[in-house]
Amino acid sequence: MSAATEQARQQALLSALRAATLTGLPVAAVALRGRAPQPPADRHAGLQAYRANAQAIAERALAAAYPVLERLVGAETMATLARDLWRDHPPTRGDLAWFGAELAAHLAATTELADVPYLTDVARLEWAVHRAHAVADPRDGAPDLQALASEDPDALGMRFVDGSACIASPWPVLTIWRAHQVPADVEPDLGPAREALAAGQGEAAWVWRRGHRIDVAALTPAECAFNQDMLAGHALGPALASVSARHPEFSFEHWLLRALREGWLAGLHSLNQNT
């Protein structure tokens, strides 16, 4: 027996666990049999035990990352989504906190949920919140912004604290998310969300870490455009020109005051490749 044999048997078992049905057990040199003294008809019990565990793990992991979505679609639909994601986007890491990253894309492609199109953006927002929990803690103290006064803004970028994300949506994604920030045994007040949906209100949500807490706040369209440019690593000068052209009301000074007050910024970085 060799390492190749071990690889083959492990492939066979995981493939069997991922197969659509319980037929097609790996046989021959790597045949499996249940340990229980059970009738032949039940000899797949072992395989079924692993499959049931995989389903339970997938459901728990997805629900942990997407609590608002679970309340919106219900436990049964969430379980189906977990099973579908396990099939189409199986874990590649031993840390299940990463499972479910593709849920927003999966929802966008799920025709059965086409009549609730805002779910995709709720999922994007929840994933941003979920991942923000895991990033390094922001440093205490004010960021060093001295280079704003001395450096060429065309070669200067702004760094947000780790975990920052901007979710721009044609739906009132933040209002929907906020309505569900209540204990599990409390019915959310969906009145404002329904009104915003009826009014066709779009929203941009900003996610960032403040200490150990995750904050989520609304951005104006101008702030959203500017923050997205900064997140994309664009230079300050061109980004300011761009946002001012599209949103003449934008004030960098006001933006900076808010960013400092709310702890968005980690600092500045030079985009000059020679430095």
Next chain:
Amino acid sequence: MTTAAPRSTPTPVGIGWRQPHYRELLERRPGLDFIEVHSENFFAEGGAALALLGEAREHYPVSLHGVGLALGSAAGLDPWHLDQLAALVERVQPVRVSDHASFARVTMPDGGPVLHGSDLLPIAFTDASLDLMVVHVQQVQERLKRPLLVENISAYLHWEDDHLAEPEFFNALARRTGCGLLLDVNNLVVNSLNRGAADAVADACAWVDAVDPGIVGEVHLAGYNDEGPLVIDDHGSTVHAPVWQVYRHAMQRLGPCPTLIEWDTNLPPFEMLLGEARRALEASK
């Protein structure tokens, strides 16, 4: 082979510390000899959970118990996973580090991706499987600069070509790598029951007797679910009577050995968990 320590030395007893009990442990600070957490739950670079673990570390020794290293995987270890674990070990300075004798990482056929099964899948008890485990345990120990404890699992399938007895497998693994055994008594009983052993307690006790007592670095106790066609190691109830029986036998043979109450599903009130820890201390005497 080591001799059992004098019975006057109390057995260190701890509990698995899970999210619903984070606050209560820190507020009540019950008398426990250690707490154990799942390493992967603290792979974050920062955040509230990691801060709470740091706070707990000020009051209790912490044992890091992994579920995702997949030490028996023919696809090898995930360097990312090992990096995260090494960073956590550096940060927490745990009293023990452990994971399981199982596989999960698989290179899928025909040039497919490497997937992680997110489960403790059963390795074969063959020489080739032992060789794989030896390489991977050594790799982890060299990286962490400390010995690892490797846990025996509940297995719901086994392989026709298994030719090493499980205790023999662990004895050899410990001899070749210097690692220890995390003896999960519940898993022994679950496997014995699923094997249809005429006397599951005697079967599990024989397993304990076959392992070199000097390699056992920690013992796990948990509840199982026996309502279905197979007995499932679900860590969702109090420790069952046969497991206590095997535990008492193991303590007689091993002497005081750090013992953990694991409870991961259907979590009980914190007081009930502490009650199980007290029962373990009593049973170990």
